[in-house]
Amino acid sequence: MKELQSIERLVDSFSKLPGIGHKSAQKMAYSVLEMSDENVEEFSIALKEVKNKVHKCPICGSLTEEEICEICSDSKRDHTRIIVVSYPKDIFPFEKLGTYNGVYHVLGGTLSAINGVGVEDLSINDLLERIKKDNVQEIILATNPTIDGETTALYIAKLLENKNINVSRLAYGLPMGGHLEYADTLTLSKALEGRKKI
């Protein structure tokens, strides 16, 4: 006796999700059998809708259901100030702050020799054009605090040298509310390096 075909097909689909192995996919497939018809129908439609409705904003590269994203089309925001992030979801933490009034640029990833991501795979040229066109004054590089994120930030910073633009990188240091004893050496050395007079 083998797994039923329709269950197997669903297990295959769940297995394609990030971090989901065969066992978890199986558990999920069985749980679908327990869901109400409405919930399964909604789930099935939601999958297709995400794929059909959501696309990249042609200006900043973040995701939108409109022609141009909410932030890029907001004339009350400061379009001469750009936070550069790797992925669309990286915009949310900044928006949650509620204090940033500039716009964003989504690179679509980070430079990575190991994963074979080169300059041409990221929307770096789009960023340079945007800077020229919108007379951008400030670029805040907010790629992840990883080797690849750092490489990407430094690469872009290099490109913007001598262009009379205020280029900065998010600060490294101890996370608020953390404890010194739990800080890893890299974070601690960055915190020491970036120490400020009080």
Next chain:
Amino acid sequence: MKELQSIERLVDSFSKLPGIGHKSAQKMAYSVLEMSDENVEEFSIALKEVKNKVHKCPICGSLTEEEICEICSDSKRDHTRIIVVSYPKDIFPFEKLGTYNGVYHVLGGTLSAINGVGVEDLSINDLLERIKKDNVQEIILATNPTIDGETTALYIAKLLENKNINVSRLAYGLPMGGHLEYADTLTLSKALEGRKKI
């Protein structure tokens, strides 16, 4: 800026899966955007098909796409011998052995005071009727080795007392390939209790 509506709806659906929190659901929803159109279409169809095609076998309660499941409709199997399990997926490990030629009965859960699962929620009456109708000679109780599984097995064993049926329970003991030092006290005491002369 909030999460896009269509993404939010998909996150909601993923969140309904067992063991998936909001963060994981979000990660999954974003990964769907990266999937090929074909894969998303397949996923969407697979969800609905599982729900539409799969139903319970009216005889044993396992899952099937046919009218009656493969095992119950197999006349070469011994229908007077039944392994009783809690869930359809519990049948697979026995079928993998390749040595069992009897049939199965799926209870649909285990008795549980905490989760409010009572006798009427399990297909225990169906089992009794099946035993009478098919002149069943042997019942092997294979509910999980947990308190609830044990309670369920004991309850059924009690019902079958004095009915001239060979009722047994899977053996408890040390798992093969394990190490004594890692055995929990409950397993070890069961292994000691069930010791066999050699």
